[in-house]
Amino acid sequence: xxxxQRIVSHLHxxxxxxxxxxxxxxxxxxxxxxxxxxxxxxxxxxxxxxALIFARAGHSVTVFDSNADALASVMGKLESLCKTVxxxxxxxxxxxxxxxxxxxxxxxxxxxVAGAIYIQECVPEKLEIKKKVFSAxxxxxxxxxxxxxxxxxSSSNMAISLFANHCACKAQCLIxxxxxxxxxxxxxxxxxxxxxxAQVTTRARQLLSDAGQAPVVLNKEVDGFLVNRLQYALLxxxxxxxxxxxxxxxxxDTTISQGLALRWSFMGPFQTIDLNAPGGVKDYCERxxxxxxxxxxxxxxxxxxxxxxxxxxxxAMRREVPLNFISRRxxxxxxxxxxxxxxxxxxxxxxxxxxxGGRDTTVIPLPTxxxxxxxxxxxxxxxxxxANVSAKVVDCPxxxxxxxxxxxxxxxxxxxxxxxxxxxxxxxxxxxxxxxHEIMRQAGSAEGCIMGSAAASRSIVGRNAELVASLDSTAxxxxxxxxxxxxxxxxxxxxxxxxxxxxxxxxISDGTAGKVVELRVSKRTGDLNFVTALREGLAKQVGSAxxxxxxxxxxxxGSFKYHVMPKFKKTRMxxxxxxxxxxxxxxxxxxxxTTVTTFLTGDPTATASNPSGSNLRLEHSHFFDKKxxxxxxxxxxxxxxxxxxxxxxxxxxxxxxISNAWKVTNP
Numbered sequence: 276x277x278x279x280q281r282i283v284s285h286l287h288x289x290x291x292x293x294x295x296x297x298x299x300x301x302x303x304x305x306x307x308x309x310x311x312x313x314x315x316x317x318x319x320x321x322x323x324x325x326a327l328i329f330a331r332a333g334h335s336v337t338v339f340d341s342n343a344d345a346l347a348s349v350m351g352k353l354e355s356l357c358k359t360v361x362x363x364x365x366x367x368x369x370x371x372x373x374x375x376x377x378x379x380x381x382x383x384x385x386x387x388v389a390g391a392i393y394i395q396e397c398v399p400e401k402l403e404i405k406k407k408v409f410s411a412x413x414x415x416x417x418x419x420x421x422x423x424x425x426x427x428x429s430s431s432n433m434a435i436s437l438f439a440n441h442c443a444c445k446a447q448c449l450i451x452x453x454x455x456x457x458x459x460x461x462x463x464x465x466x467x468x469x470x471x472x473a474q475v476t477t478r479a480r481q482l483l484s485d486a487g488q489a490p491v492v493l494n495k496e497v498d499g500f501l502v503n504r505l506q507y508a509l510l511x512x513x514x515x516x517x518x519x520x521x522x523x524x525x526x527x528d529t530t531i532s533q534g535l536a537l538r539w540s541f542m543g544p545f546q547t548i549d550l551n552a553p554g555g556v557k558d559y560c561e562r563x564x565x566x567x568x569x570x571x572x573x574x575x576x577x578x579x580x581x582x583x584x585x586x587x588x589x590x591a592m593r594r595e596v597p598l599n600f601i602s603r604r605x606x607x608x609x610x611x612x613x614x615x616x617x618x619x620x621x622x623x624x625x626x627x628x629x630x631x632g633g634r635d636t637t638v639i640p641l642p643t644x645x646x647x648x649x650x651x652x653x654x655x656x657x658x659x660x661x662a663n664v665s666a667k668v669v670d671c672p673x674x675x676x677x678x679x680x681x682x683x684x685x686x687x688x689x690x691x692x693x694x695x696x697x698x699x700x701x702x703x704x705x706x707x708x709x710x711x712h713e714i715m716r717q718a719g720s721a722e723g724c725i726m727g728s729a730a731a732s733r734s735i736v737g738r739n740a741e742l743v744a745s746l747d748s749t750a751x752x753x754x755x756x757x758x759x760x761x762x763x764x765x766x767x768x769x770x771x772x773x774x775x776x777x778x779x780x781x782x783i784s785d786g787t788a789g790k791v792v793e794l795r796v797s798k799r800t801g802d803l804n805f806v807t808a809l810r811e812g813l814a815k816q817v818g819s820a821x822x823x824x825x826x827x828x829x830x831x832x833g834s835f836k837y838h839v840m841p842k843f844k845k846t847r848m849x850x851x852x853x854x855x856x857x858x859x860x861x862x863x864x865x866x867x868x869t870t871v872t873t874f875l876t877g878d879p880t881a882t883a884s885n886p887s888g889s890n891l892r893l894e895h896s897h898f899f900d901k902k903x904x905x906x907x908x909x910x911x912x913x914x915x916x917x918x919x920x921x922x923x924x925x926x927x928x929x930x931x932x933i934s935n936a937w938k939v940t941n942p
Contacts, residue, residue: 310334310485310761312390314424316408317397318345318380321429323352324457325395327360330377331367331458332486332737338380339387346380353378360458363613367487385415388424393482395451396428405430405438413442425479427451432503434496435468446472449479453488454502459612461489464500481842485737512574518584524591541619636717637889639879639930641690641823649824649926650792656812657794660801661918664794671791671923677827677869678901680747680754681724686785690823690873690927691718691727692891695936698777699730699840700848704940705739707777708732709933711746715783718931722749724786726825726871728897728908729779730840731757735772738842741907742775743871743897747786756899758906760841760859767899767906778936780873780895782825782927791826797919804911805920806872806894814876821877823930828872828922830865833914837861837898837907862913863905870898870909872922875930890937891930 310333315322318340326336326349340346357371366374381387388394398408405428412426426448428435439448450466457463463483467476476492483490493500499507513527522530538547545556552559596604644652646668654666671683691714698704711725724747731740740759746752758767794809801808805828813822838858848854874894881888899906912918 311392311482312337314339314387314391314394315397316340316384316387316394316412317429318342318349319397320352321453321455322395322397323349323356324453324455325397325429326353326378327356327374328457328486328488329393329395330374331369334377334393334486336378337387337391338378339382339384340380341382341384343382346382349380350375350378356458359609360613363610363617365458365613365616384411385418388412388415388421389419391421391424393425393479394427396426396430400431400433402433402438405433406441409439409442409448413444416444416447423447425449425475425482427479429453432499434498435466435471436496439468440470445470447475449476450500451479451483451490452500452502456609456612457488459609459616461487462502463488463490464493464502465490466493466496466500468496511576511578514580514584514588515574515578517587518581524588525595540615635934637880637932637935638719639889639932641879641927641929642817642820643926643928644822646790646792646925649924650794652813652816653792653794653809653924655816656809657796659812660799660803660805660808661796662798662800664796666792666794668790669793669923671788673788674827675754677829678745678754678756678899679726679827679869679871680745680750680752681726681786683786683788684782684784684791684826684923684925685787685789687720687723687783688825688925688927689718689720689783689929689931690825690875691725691779691781691783691931691933692889693729693781693933694776694778695890695892696778696850697936697940699739699843700850700854701940702843702845702847704777704936705733705843708734708774709777709779711744711773711775711781712748714779714781714933715748717933718783718929720783723783724748725781725783726827727779727781727873728871728895729781730776731759731770732772732774732776733843735770735774739776739840741839741897742770742779743869743899743906744775744779744781745871746773749786756901756906758839758899760839763859765839765859765861765905765907767904769901778892780892782871782873784925791923791925794828794922794924795920797832799912799915799918804909805918805922806874806896806909810874810876810894817876819877819879821875821879823873823875823927824924825873825927826871826922826924828870828920829868830870830912831919831921832866833912833918834862834864835912836910837863838910839907860910861905861907863900863903865912865919867902868898868900870896872896872909873927879930887937889930889932890935891932 313329313334313336315325315338318338322338326338330336338349354371354375357374360366361371394412396408398404416424424447426444428450429452430450431452435448435450439445449471452464454460454462465480480490480492491501516522516527517524548559549555552562650666650668654664657664673682675682693709693714694707698707715723715725726745729742729744731742733739736757736759738759740757743756745754753771755770757770758765838860841859844857875891878888878891896909898909
């Protein structure tokens with residue numbers, strides 16, 4: 276689901292499924308930065324297709340070809356292809372101009388590979404040509420001193436060991452065979468050679484996945500790889516059935532297009548038979564293996580097709596599509612495949628909507644102390660953990676100057692706890708998403724402002740990521756910011772989408788100016804972080820009459836620790852040490868940061884018989900610094916003597932529990 280979800284416009288699909296959509300059109304998420312340079316060697320149709328794939332994913336792309344005429348036609352072909360893909364809403368919300376601006380051409384291979392992280396060879400399927408081209412790539416990399424670039428071939432059935440074995444860079448080489456057209460059919464066969472470095476294979480798979488493709492890795496070289504071995508087996512039997520007079524070419528095609536292919540468009544052969552017997556695959560084989568063996572034994576895989584059979588099939592195809600209409604038929608096929616990509620995404624999102632049990636909401640009223648009372652309570656809570664404390668009621672500063680989308684925290688204050696950690700830990704739910712406008716509506720606010728700590732949608736960012744959500748729906752202003760891990764490093768930037776991932780803790784209000792509690796503390800003397808100190812200190816004062824707060828804070832001095840979630844794991848994670856080991860931790864100075872926070876003194880719905888209550892997250896704080904381009908999940912200050920916090924906080928009148936992830940994953 277990830278790849279399809281990433282490449283289709285969310286707005287159009289949500290409308291087609293009846294999901295509520297935003298009332299204000301916001302700009303789609305742009306590429307945050309150059310994702311790394313990719314080089315295409317060969318300016319034919321395959322090469323141009325690869326150029327679109329990589330440019331769409333935010334890579335700068337250089338297309339090399341020694342043929343001047345071929346090189347001169349690249350941009351025209353690319354623009355035409357982008358138009359087709361854009362018409363199907365498969366450019367990930369980006370303009371044609373944005374994509375084509377990332378693509379350049381070069382007739383100098385050595386210059387082209389300078390700084391490249393990935394090279395995709397796309398020359399004709401002839402062994403001697405590929406040997407010659409790989410020798411040239413090897414020499415170019417050597418001249419540039421580039422020993423890390425992945426060098427991939429688009430070869431459809433020739434193993435990399437046949438034409439890269441002589442190269443000094445062979446440890447960097449492998450096969451990455453696409454299925455045409457790659458912008459509509461995402462599968463890519465990744466086939467390492469016996470000499471390919473294992474890390475190169477891993478990196479190639481990751482890069483292709485991030486580019487929206489569906490890489491499958493072969494554990495060893497085999498003639499024909501996966502696609503053609505499966506395709507040729509079916510094609511051989513199709514020819515035999517025609518040659519033996521069993522069926523006409525037209526009926527063979529109909530059997531696939533109106534029969535088997537309908538299942539195969541969303542299920543593989545093993546998934547298919549798993550549902551064709553009550554006891555799954557084992558039961559299926561016990562029932563039908565004897566029949567399978569009988570049919571296989573009668574098939575002659577060594578038989579070659581006769582010229583007459585080939586002519587019979589060709590004549591049938593020419594009756595259907597004359598040769599002078601082949602180009603039109605090709606365009607028809609590509610449009611059908613684009614429509615299929617959209618359709619599969621619609622079905623995936625429809626399945627997911629049903630899968631997570633809808634968007635159920637529980638409203639939990641919360642006591643709201645006056646601001647004067649809250650100031651006194653916060654002073655007492657903070658004093659147990661900090662040497663210097665000041666708390667008073669003031670006018671809220673203009674939070675737009677803090678990097679948020681709205682002026683203040685005033686008007687109809689509410690908390691919303693959406694989804695939950697199980698949606699992050701369990702791969703079955705990694706593509707669960709929510710929409711900020713819809714969260715507001717489910718909390719009873721048709722318009723207004725929302726901020727909070729959440730997961731970004733990996734279909735927008737390309738992978739799992741931390742998010743600071745900030746939206747003024749009335750003005751159509753989004754100030755959200757995200758952070759992700761890429762190549763072991765943090766990457767952070769603006770996030771213009773209103774789609775968020777599977778968990779989030781939000782504060783919803785009218786966003787107006789008004790009174791707030793200003794809390795200033797410095798010099799940490801206790802063991803608790805700033806938010807936990809306030810939450811636990813308040814909990815001691817309110818007892819079972821739990822209250823909820825939200826606001827923002829900054830750290831004028833001192834440093835702090837934070838984490839950023841990396842790419843999702845493919846296996847279900849167990850909360851605790853496994854999750855801690857998975858996270859990437861960093862330390863940064865607090866000056867210039869803005870942290871949004873929500874916290875509760877406890878779960879008002881928890882009882883002796885149901886201690887988990889509504890599975891509410893009691894505190895959640897994410898920060899950002901747009902100048903330094905860092906963001907993440909706040910943990911605690913690391914320099915107690917110089918720690919300083921300035922916070923502006925308000926109480927919330929209600930908590931809205933939306934789509935409890937624990938109930939969904941453990942019904």
